[in-house]
Amino acid sequence: MAMTGVLRPGHVAVRVLDLDEAVKFYGDVMGLVETGRDDMGRVYFKCWDEQDHSSYIIREAEQAGVDFVGFKVLDTATLDKLEKGLNAYGVETRRLEAGDLLETGERVRFTLPSGHEFELYAEKTKVGNGMGLTNPAPWYTQSEHGIAPVRLDHMLLYGPDIAKVKAIFEDVLGFFLVERVLAEDNETEAGIWLSCSHKVHDIAFVEYPEPGKLHHTSFLMDSWERVLRAGDIMSMNEVAVDIGPTRHGITRGCTIYAWDPSGNRFETFMGGYHPYPDYETITWTWDNFAQGLDYPQRKLHESFLTIVS
Ligand code: M3P
Numbered sequence: 001m002a003m004t005g006v007l008r009p010g011h012v013a014v015r016v017l018d019l020d021e022a023v024k025f026y027g028d029v030m031g032l033v034e035t036g037r038d039d040m041g042r043v044y045f046k047c048w049d050e051q052d053h054s055s056y057i058i059r060e061a062e063q064a065g066v067d068f069v070g071f072k073v074l075d076t077a078t079l080d081k082l083e084k085g086l087n088a089y090g091v092e093t094r095r096l097e098a099g100d101l102l103e104t105g106e107r108v109r110f111t112l113p114s115g116h117e118f119e120l121y122a123e124k125t126k127v128g129n130g131m132g133l134t135n136p137a138p139w140y141t142q143s144e145h146g147i148a149p150v151r152l153d154h155m156l157l158y159g160p161d162i163a164k165v166k167a168i169f170e171d172v173l174g175f176f177l178v179e180r181v182l183a184e185d186n187e188t189e190a191g192i193w194l195s196c197s198h199k200v201h202d203i204a205f206v207e208y209p210e211p212g213k214l215h216h217t218s219f220l221m222d223s224w225e226r227v228l229r230a231g232d233i234m235s236m237n238e239v240a241v242d243i244g245p246t247r248h249g250i251t252r253g254c255t256i257y258a259w260d261p262s263g264n265r266f267e268t269f270m271g272g273y274h275p276y277p278d279y280e281t282i283t284w285t286w287d288n289f290a291q292g293l294d295y296p297q298r299k300l301h302e303s304f305l306t307i308v309s
Pocket residue numbers: 156191206218248250251252253267269292293
């Protein structure tokens with residue numbers, strides 16, 4: 001697919017209850033690379049194979065959860081065009097100045113009907129993946145440190161009015177609907193999986209009465225063995241695991257879900273398939289949702305469906 005508009009999830013800013021504990025967890029257990037700290041007390045991380053400065057940003061707060069999600073767009077002309085498109089669609093935006101987020105250009109911020117703060121940006125300093133651009137090695141020490149996901153993959157957000165959220169993503173931001181889960185009425189969408197790329201999803205939403213909630217941030221692993229190794233590392237470090245290792249019916253992703261020490265759920269994920277924008281949407285009916293959630297066990301895990309941060 002020729003990718004010319006919104007490229008990918010670029011960063012997510014998450015609140016943690018104890019910064020030192022979180023820095024240890026994300027640095028040593030998750031194996032993310034710390035790339036900076038700012039005067040607002042935020043700590044910046046990236047996954048080992050990411051080229052841009054940062055993708056996972058934490059700050060200490062009274063409550064866990066997500067502050068904002070940022071998607072990278074192709075260039076500043078695209079940023080301007082998408083901002084105009086949002087405004088014409090009735091979505092109010094504001095600009096956050098370059099440098100407000102370390103090594104990141106101007107951001108166009110808006111609030112989704114689901115209550116999430118969402119932003120687009122075109123520029124972030126490229127720091128490289130540590131292996132250079134000439135005759136690079138396939139991996140290096142950082143790729144073996146801790147769980148060591150390859151990159152930030154997607155996030156699942158819970159909030160109200162996902163039909164309106166879907167309209168913004170489809171009509172203005174150029175995403176397409178890859179999969180959906182229907183509610184008990186077999187008509188209303190209870191969950192939507194949206195892609196702006198060749199990935200099986202770049203972001204997903206589940207209908208939920210409370211606005212602005214985080215279900216999970218997902219990190220890409222490059223093999224099923226690496227997902228199992230992530231599970232080993234979780235156990236060695238007494239990380240609270242929610243479900244898995246297993247496979248979703250939805251997206252066919254292979255996965256483990258666990259919580260960081262503050263109660264923010266994360267996913268170590270691999271697999272799925274590679275949809276094109278002309279693919280037709282796959283639908284999961286309510287009576288089959290247990291398979292959608294956990295294909296081998298066919299189980300509606302209570303904790304997975306009810307706990308958000
Ligand atoms: C994923 C995924 C639900 C399924 C979630 C699926 C909420 O997180 O990565 O495909 O049932």
